[in-house]
Amino acid sequence: MKTTEIAIIGGGPAGLSAAISGASSGAKVTLIDRNYSLGGQLKKQTHKFFGSQKQYASTRGFCIANILEDELKKYGDRVEILTNATVLGLYEDKVITIEQDKQYKKLKPEKIIVATGASEKFLAFPNNDLPGIYGAGAVQTLMNEYGVKPGNNVLMVGAGNIGLIVSYQLIQSGVNVKAIIDAAPQIGGYLVHASKIRRMGIPILTSYTIKYAHGKDAVEKATIWKIDENWEPIPNTEMDFDIDVICISVGLSPLADLLWQIGCKMEYIPELGGHEPIRDDNLETNISGIFIAGDVGGIEEASSAMVEGRLAGLCAAKSLGYYYGDYEERRKDLIDQLISLRSGPVGDKIRSGLRKVII
Amino acid sequence: MRIDEHPILSFKRVEKIKFVYNGKEYIGFKGDTIASALHAAGIKILGHHPETGRARGFYCAIGNCSSCLMTVNGEPNVRICIEELKEGMVVETQKGKGRLR
Numbered sequence: 001m002k003t004t005e006i007a008i009i010g011g012g013p014a015g016l017s018a019a020i021s022g023a024s025s026g027a028k029v030t031l032i033d034r035n036y037s038l039g040g041q042l043k044k045q046t047h048k049f050f051g052s053q054k055q056y057a058s059t060r061g062f063c064i065a066n067i068l069e070d071e072l073k074k075y076g077d078r079v080e081i082l083t084n085a086t087v088l089g090l091y092e093d094k095v096i097t098i099e100q101d102k103q104y105k106k107l108k109p110e111k112i113i114v115a116t117g118a119s120e121k122f123l124a125f126p127n128n129d130l131p132g133i134y135g136a137g138a139v140q141t142l143m144n145e146y147g148v149k150p151g152n153n154v155l156m157v158g159a160g161n162i163g164l165i166v167s168y169q170l171i172q173s174g175v176n177v178k179a180i181i182d183a184a185p186q187i188g189g190y191l192v193h194a195s196k197i198r199r200m201g202i203p204i205l206t207s208y209t210i211k212y213a214h215g216k217d218a219v220e221k222a223t224i225w226k227i228d229e230n231w232e233p234i235p236n237t238e239m240d241f242d243i244d245v246i247c248i249s250v251g252l253s254p255l256a257d258l259l260w261q262i263g264c265k266m267e268y269i270p271e272l273g274g275h276e277p278i279r280d281d282n283l284e285t286n287i288s289g290i291f292i293a294g295d296v297g298g299i300e301e302a303s304s305a306m307v308e309g310r311l312a313g314l315c316a317a318k319s320l321g322y323y324y325g326d327y328e329e330r331r332k333d334l335i336d337q338l339i340s341l342r343s344g345p346v347g348d349k350i351r352s353g354l355r356k357v358i359i
Numbered sequence: 360m361r362i363d364e365h366p367i368l369s370f371k372r373v374e375k376i377k378f379v380y381n382g383k384e385y386i387g388f389k390g391d392t393i394a395s396a397l398h399a400a401g402i403k404i405l406g407h408h409p410e411t412g413r414a415r416g417f418y419c420a421i422g423n424c425s426s427c428l429m430t431v432n433g434e435p436n437v438r439i440c441i442e443e444l445k446e447g448m449v450v451e452t453q454k455g456k457g458r459l460r
Contacts (some may be wrong), residue, residue: 034422036443041421046367060367119423131403131416138420138440146395147370149360173362217404217414255423 004030005078006316007096008107009087009258012040013302014294014309015115016068021313022113023075026322028314030107031072031079032098034086038072039065041137042302044144046172047165050190054337055303059141062144068306087135090114094289108210111289111316114259115309118252118273118295123138123157125210136166136249151245155222156180158249159204161301165191166249172198180239181224183231190346211238215247222246254296262287271353272298278295278357281335282315283308291316298357300342300350307337360399378448392460393439393450394420394427405429409456429453 011033045061054066120135226237294305386398435457
């Protein structure tokens with residue numbers, strides 16, 4: 001059976017950073033991704049990132065994907081990259097099973113970093129299965145990766161950062177956004193994004209939810225209505241929008257199937273988007289040698305996913321005996337970066353969620 | 360439905376790729392997935408629910424949700440949102456759940 005020192009599952013911001021960190025510490029790493037190319041959801045991010053220089057602030061997401069991939073490739077022979085390779089299973093003896101080019105493969109690593117990311121949540125309303133009702137991320141993929149418009153007129157459901165950013169990107173692509181609605185009484189995303197949207201004349205309607213999607217074979221119209229402080233709909237507040245796309249942006253939940261399979265201890269943490277693995281400060285789960293990084297451990301921004309990746313890679317390499325005199329200093333720097341990214345009122349939920357899973 | 364002008368991105372559509380969808384020839388570009396090529400051609404109904412018959416399109420576009428399954432070159436249940444478009448591909452609306460051969 002093929003072996004490696006550190007296997008990293010998922011080549012998005014967390015996984016790429018973990019691979020760089022592991023390889024730069026001296027370990028042999030194998031990075032596995034089910035897509036044809038690396039970068040994960042960074043590839044469709046056209047906006048400039050926040051944070052500090054260390055997290056590539058002011059650089060556009062898709063550019064960061066290329067920077068990380070180039071950095072990883074510098075480590076030459078220590079790096080093996082498997083693309084178009086789907087991890088099917090993760091077993092107690094740390095064997096990973098993989099499907100690549102219709103072949104079934106096995107890999108036995110010494111340490112594993114799970115960086116599988118997240119998937120988009122869905123919303124219950126009548127006719128929610130009509131074609132034309134897409135996840136916000138799906139719309140972003142279609143537009144920014146493939147250059148195809150999702151439709152002509154969009155209703156965006158969700159005023160978190162993704163809903164706001166994707167609305168802006170829709171306009172950049174020449175698509176009309178009729179309105180952004182959110183069931184919460186206030187806008188969830190950063191105000192800097194919201195004001196950009198408002199300046200373009202797009203209404204952001206808070207305390208509104210979707211009542212009904214109309215259409216036979218594809219969505220043609222949406223009805224929304226207002227909800228009260230108990231989240232109960234208020235009759236006679238309905239509004240109709242003629243649209244051909246409803247974009248659902250109501251959050252993400254971790255893609256943690258592999259962690260469940262190998263028996264990681266999981267806790268339901270609503271603040272972090274779903275069931276999350278219990279882990280220590282070094283991102284190692286209750287199963288020795290299984291680390292996590294990025295959204296699989298709690299929904300956050302790509303910036304913190306990258307820092308977590310660096311931390312998991314550093315600590316996984318250390319546990320194999322690869323470390324230098326500056327290990328403690330590097331570890332502390334990464335932990336400080338995470339603290340800083342999660343500081344302030346926008347980090348409230350994340351901090352409160354993490355307190356429940358970090359032991 | 361292709362984006363021609365964009366303030367940040369440029370889409371290089373150099374190599375045309377011919378494919379067949381339900382018996383008719385269509386053209387996509389290198390770099391497309393089957394789903395992006397179909398959507399660009401205005402096709403968003405990709406199939407129907409095997410029991411209720413309700414129309415289905417994609418939802419996630421990254422291979423998670425399985426809402427976009429179609430038959431490609433005779434193989435059923437292909438997630439066309441992540442399947443690279445290739446010259447001469449034969450893409451068909453799938454009837455039912457598909458069968459392993």
